[in-house]
Amino acid sequence: MFPLDLIKYPRKFSFLSTSGKFLTSNRRIKFIKIRANHSSSRSRSWSILFFGTDNFAVESLQKLHTKYNSQNAIKKLEVVVLPTAIENSVKKYAEKYNIKTHTWPLKSQPSNFDLGVVVSFGRLIPTSIIQSFPLGMINIHGSLLPKWRGAAPINHAIINGDVETGVTVVKLMPKKYDIGDIIDQKKTPIHPDETFPQLCDRLAKIGSDLLLSTVQRLPDILLLARPQRVEDVTYAPKLYPQMSIINWDAMSAKNIYNLQRGLLNVYPLTTYFEANIIKLYNINLAETPKIQTPNEKPGFVIYSRKRKLLLVKCKDGQWISVSNITVPGRRVMNALDFYNGYIAGRQKKSTCFNSNVNEIQKESICSVK
Structure with missing residues (x-):
């Protein structure tokens, strides 16, 4: 046990903790009491x-x-x-x-x-x-x-x-x-x-x-x-479903990829397509497709027959790939099934995913061979 004088008059004593560091006066008092017990x-x-x-x-x-x-x-x-x-x-x-x-x-x-x-x-x-x-x-x-x-x-x-x-x-x-x-x-x-x-x-x-x-x-x-x-200090607030919506007008390909990594098994990433929120799975960074699309806005979607993936243009001009999609009321489908059911043969010029339902504007349908 420690002597009573050590507790009453800690300033009389100069000592180290077991780690070898000197303690302040207030910490000495705490240290003495804990070690005494x-x-x-x-x-x-x-x-x-x-x-x-x-x-x-x-x-x-x-x-x-x-x-x-x-x-x-x-x-x-x-x-x-x-x-x-x-x-x-x-x-x-x-x-x-x-x-x-x-x-x-x-x-x-x-x-x-x-x-x-x-x-x-x-x-x-x-x-x-x-x-x-x-x-x-x-x-x-x-x-x-x-x-x-x-x-x-x-x-x-x-x-x-x-x-x-x-x-x-x-x-x-x-x-x-x-x-x-x-x-x-x-x-x-x-x-x-x-x-x-x-x-x-x-x-x-x-x-x-x-x-x-x-x-x-x-x-x-x-x-x-x-x-x-x-x-x-930085803060990490509770996750909520709205975080999963991709903002094509603000997010780079790496941003979107990181968002999926961070929300995996919590929320799938989502986007607007023809006034519906659809879910995108197995997103990866992708090489730029061979076709030239300099005027297409972020969210522009094409189907790669060679890779059997959807490719989507991002804010920074880079692309991500998507292998599986869920449309409301349907089971998870692969990229080819989505292309055949929702893109191929349509009269519109383009297909785009959108950050907001009010921004839906489509211009052309493309297929990379």
């Missing part, structure tokens, strides 16, 4: 209450559960889940392995837990609950905070064309999401063709490793957390 921190095992919902969270829960089963670092593990009406992968995992669960909102304050862990929970935690944990609460967030605060950081990183992202362990704060001090981070590149499901799986694994590393370095690591740089 957990003097054998390196061999200490912790009681953790886990808050989570989706597959991203399950990866972290599984990592904690493995440590709990090995009786190393974690001596108690329970979970908080959202109501059963909401799909919850964490709840399924907890039921499968007989982990005790609590339903949100909690009926009483958590007790006999050292730390709260939040991963993809989607609910603000009240101050009273955060303060009920001696070590507070931490959150695993799928971005390099303060970049991409919010509900959909992985999606927005891809849509924005970022080449790098990562995972952040951050102290949980009440009233606002993702504003707490940064405890630890790990960076990773975003591959040029990587989609949301692929990147989400990778970041979930990185996040689970980072969480376990944080737990194993408690309590010292909490005292070394650093504030976020406010000037670097």
Whole structure:
């Protein structure tokens, strides 16, 4: 145990944390109290209450559960889940392995837990609950905070064309999401063709490793957390269906490709065609077709018989390819079926996809051989 004078008069003493960094006076007081309560921190095992919902969270829960089963670092593990009406992968995992669960909102304050862990929970935690944990609460967030605060950081990183992202362990704060001090981070590149499901799986694994590393370095690591740089903040708001509509007049081919990568398995990309919203699947960057179309506006559509794909001109003069389409009331069809059913043999001069139903103007039908 630490001497009483050390707690009363911390300024008399100059010492390092176990990481070798000097602590400020305020942090010294916190550090002393935590270490006084957990003097054998390196061999200490912790009681953790886990808050989570989706597959991203399950990866972290599984990592904690493995440590709990090995009786190393974690001596108690329970979970908080959202109501059963909401799909919850964490709840399924907890039921499968007989982990005790609590339903949100909690009926009483958590007790006999050292730390709260939040991963993809989607609910603000009240101050009273955060303060009920001696070590507070931490959150695993799928971005390099303060970049991409919010509900959909992985999606927005891809849509924005970022080449790098990562995972952040951050102290949980009440009233606002993702504003707490940064405890630890790990960076990773975003591959040029990587989609949301692929990147989400990778970041979930990185996040689970980072969480376990944080737990194993408690309590010292909490005292070394650093504030976020406010000037670097960007936001990743919740996704909504309207985001899937392609703006042909503003988006380059790469913009559209990135939008599909970021929304894959969330919303298919959509566009207007003859006053209907149609869905486009399997979009890729495409080589410029051999025919010359300098005067055709963005959204101009041709069918390539050789590639068996629809080719669509974009704002920057580059092209994307589309292999499958859904028209309202019809099943998914390939590019040839769409061409035969909706383009070939018509009297109009052109076929264009449009950003807005009021902009529908078509001029010619082309077929590349």
